[in-house]
Amino acid sequence: MGLTAYAAGRPSALLVGVPGAAAVRLAAEAEVRRLGWASASSPASASVLVVCGDPGPSLAAAIDAAWNGVPSPRADVRLSSPGTVRAALADVPATLADLPGQRASAVTGSWRPPAAAEPEHGHGHHMTGAVHGLAMAERADDRDGLKLDVLHLPFGPVLPYWPDGLQIRMAVQGDVVQSAEAAFLDPSGPDFWDEPGARRRAAAHLDALARLLGVAGWRAQAERARLLRDAALDGTPAATLLPRATRFARRVARSRTLRWMTDGLGVHARLLARLDATTTALAHLDDPEPLPPEPDVLGVLPSLLAGRDLAAARLIVAALDPRP
């Protein structure tokens, strides 16, 4: 059927990164860009779920939960090495256009809350407030001494512009974070970004900048950061790379709107520092230093997020950009 094939020609891809396997995600992002696909920010708007790396059990469970929310026609691509990306994504349009296959595999019926979700909460009496098998929000004191409804929301691991494999469980009242716990799901092996070399270091900063700019709602510059990151890694000569990076850094650093939206949170200072580290690394490409080890970012995150609203919290996470 014409419409299905036309729709299948340019899918909307939701990418999920796996900690340590950034190389696969980078290759997938580049291929999605080359093919001109749309990037989805949620399962409802996605037609392809692309898992970049081999997830451990808890990350795999989160990915399955996201996959269960993707409506047919849909395709599920699991990539384990950068070399397989091109071939795997090339098959997607055919999968999506295969209407009989999609009809046969389409899932219907309603979702039910897992019964096991309850005991974690402590007392049995919470079930009394349950509607359709799921509890209603309970009240708790907020930072201003009011009693308000609390929701428990996980952020990550399947989220656009989010560090690979990170999960932050937040308790929120309205959109104010009351408390947060951060952890990496199944961190594994050596990190792609730990390899020594100025190019790797610059690319790591650009990758983090892309997340920060994306969270700040500046998709165009986030995409430019990714392009620069890929150029830094694929050996583009410094003579062309450095001017491009300098132009990018200048434009981002000069944005008054971005400064207005990110200062006062410690985010803008970190943004400038990262831009600076990027151009410095690209100016000295023969410097073999690896990315400096980070202090315990995960440990301080909860105290930084408490009392912030979700928009500010996401900017702080992106600015700190914890690594496993």
Next chain:
Amino acid sequence: METFVAVVALAGLGGALITAVYALSFLTGVRGTLGVAPFLSGGVPREHALSRFHVRWYAVTMVFLAFDMEMIFMYPWALVVASMGTMAVVEMFLFLGLLLLGVLYAWREGAFRWA
């Protein structure tokens, strides 16, 4: 054509087009409804999202309402300024000035800063 009829006809056309989108989706879409959990970036909800949302800008809504009432009078006012002369302008801006004092007070009290 009567203006009223024209506007109703346009609203009807809009409604028909929207219905057509849903009808087309019914005909061309993969059959059956997929029941899903709300998207929580891979997490499972622990409670219903619908809750008494903590609206931190509630103080602003009060100041807003004061102005919004005012606006109803400003539309007709705009038409009579030329004929009523200076008094109309003085009265309106005195009133607006009073409201602005309220805004200034609310600002000093931090009503516009909630983060």
Next chain:
Amino acid sequence: MTPVWTVVALPVALGVLTLLAASGNAVLGAAASGAPAPLRHWDDPLRAAARALVQQRRRTFAADRLLSRVGVVTLPVAALLAAVVLPLGTRAVADWSVGVVWFNAMEVATWAAVWLTGWGPNSAYALVGGYRYLAQGLAYELPHMFALITVALGAGSLNVTRVADAQDGLWFGVWMPVAFAVYLVSALAMAFWGPLAHPVADDVASGAAVELDGPDRLVFAVGRYALLVVAAAAAVPFFLGGGAGPWLPAPVWTLVKTLVVLGALLWAGHRLPVLRMDRFLEFAWIVLIPASLLQMLVVALVVLD
């Protein structure tokens, strides 16, 4: 009395411009992000529409589907109804004496539309997005209304055609620059577009729109582009002299001016990051409202003269 041709021309013009806005935005966005061959993205919106139409329906757990459907459908209907008072050249579908108030009333329906869309699916990220729009409304609506009243004051009329005619020789956009600037900001805000897209921002996985399935997503997206088009088109009679201009007929001038404003709004969307409501709201009350009131005072003094 309404000329019959306007009843045909309005939906056609709105439809074509909406498609043009979506298509142009895809190309502009691709170019701004440095994507290879940005022009091939011209049919991205059509592909997205096709994806939406072939997609399986989807329902979140314990959702209030009626509420979210009402919210989604309100967007394009509000845009269409707001447009009936805009002159297509010289004649509007509804040449009402209170056209400016009607425009304002229709466009305010987006408050309910976006909030309901966020509330309906019983999804936390959507709820956060929906409430963000209410905060955004508190920020943009008053400066927006002050800008509209300033225009009516300058023209001495609430009839949109007469407002356009009152600018014979000197556009309101020229001698009421603050009102014009405030109007453009509020145009972005009412269509929650570009820097004012906080309610559907990526940090909460597209916020109010996160759970929208195929046709809902399509109608919501069309409504949003239509609102942007209508907001841009309204700037023409309000600030840019309507269809007035040398050599070309009035409908052509109206179209050209609309395209210029629309292009500027789309461009701003890729040029700036998203404004967070806790910061923008304070700015709106402390800077935009006093500035637009001062502008109104200046215009009132000129009118008295």
